[in-house]
Amino acid sequence: MSSREPSGEPASRPSEPADAPASVSGRGAAPGPAARRGPRARTLAALVALTLSLGAVAGVAAQRYIAVHLRAPPKVPACVRGARVTLRKPVTASGSEPRQTVSGETVYLTPGEDLAVACAFQVDERLARHLAGALAEHEPARRAARLLEIVRDHIPADPAHDRTAAAAYMMAAAAMRPLPVEVPGVSAAAEELEQRHACRFGTRRVCPTRPPPPPIVWIAGVPAALSALSLVWIGLAAGAARYGRWRASRRRRSRGALEDRGARAARLS
Structure with a gap:
């Protein structure tokens, strides 16, 4: 019998089944190094981004706080150190060097006191005149009170006057050193002077009136630190x-x- 179909075309042979794929699109195949590296790289990138962003927020807030409440004392003229040495010595003689106070009064100071006032003129003229008036006082309690007034009442709190404040504190503290602490008012004035200096600048002494750092420093800083530790680990x-x-x-x-x-x-x- 003929193997042709009625149309005259040869009968088509049954198609052979195609070879089955060796594996069905990776099913059951172990992930390669690149596949394993992807999630790990994304985790590292997320940790780095978290650390940088939170660290930047905490750092900016901390810098603003430090700039206002923990400023470092500025540099003062070199003569201030020499003036401190002379002011620490007890006054044993009457003054002979004329100086003018803020009110225009002429007072007479010792050579060491006159040297300190001349040094204060290099910082601020009004500071020098206030210092001359304070050093002209010979009664210990009155002298201590006038020295404290220079730092407390006559120097603005603005950071632009930090250099004047630092020089005034150094010379006032030195001038209070030889005063007898048993005299009422001397010890309290010296303590308040130290406290005011500590509250204006960042020193080792604790300022009880200084506000704590803003909460954002801790809210952003702690997670940033933990993220950084995770990256290190x-x-x-x-x-x-x-x-x-x-x-x-x-x-x-x-x-x-x-x-x-x-x-x-x-x-x-």
């Missing part, structure tokens, strides 16, 4: 793992070299 773990792989590879190479030498020795023998 991840880096250390990755470094340790890489070092372990390097040691294992080195041991395998050493073992292979020993086996090759043993095989060559066996063939030669």
Whole structure:
């Protein structure tokens, strides 16, 4: 019988089934290194972004707080240190050097006191005249009160006057040093002078009236610090793992070299 169909065309052979794919689009296949590296890289990027963003917010807030409440004392003229040395010495003689006070009154100071006033003129003229009036006082309590008034009442709190405030504190504190602390008012004036200096600048002394840092410093700073610690830990773990792989590879190479030498020795023998 003919194998042709009624139309005259040869009968088509049944198609053979196509070969089945070796694997169905990766089902059951173990993820490669690139696939494993993707989530890890995204986690690291998220931690870095979190650390930088929160750290920037906390850093800006902390810098603003420090600029207002924890300013470092500015540099003062070198003569201030010399003036401090002379002012710490007790006054044993009457003054002979004329100086004018803020009110225009002429007072007479000792050579050491006159040197301190001349140094104060290099910082601020009004400071020098206030200092001249305070040093002209010989009664200890009155002298201490006038020295305290210079820092407390006659120097603005604006940071633009920090240099004047620092110089005034250094010379006033030195002038209070030889005063007898048992006299009423001297010890209290010295304590208030130290307290006012500590509240104006960032010193080792604690200022009871200084406000705490703003909450944003802690709200943003603590998570930023934790994120940074996480990054450090991840880096250390990755470094340790890489070092372990390097040691294992080195041991395998050493073992292979020993086996090759043993095989060559066996063939030669």
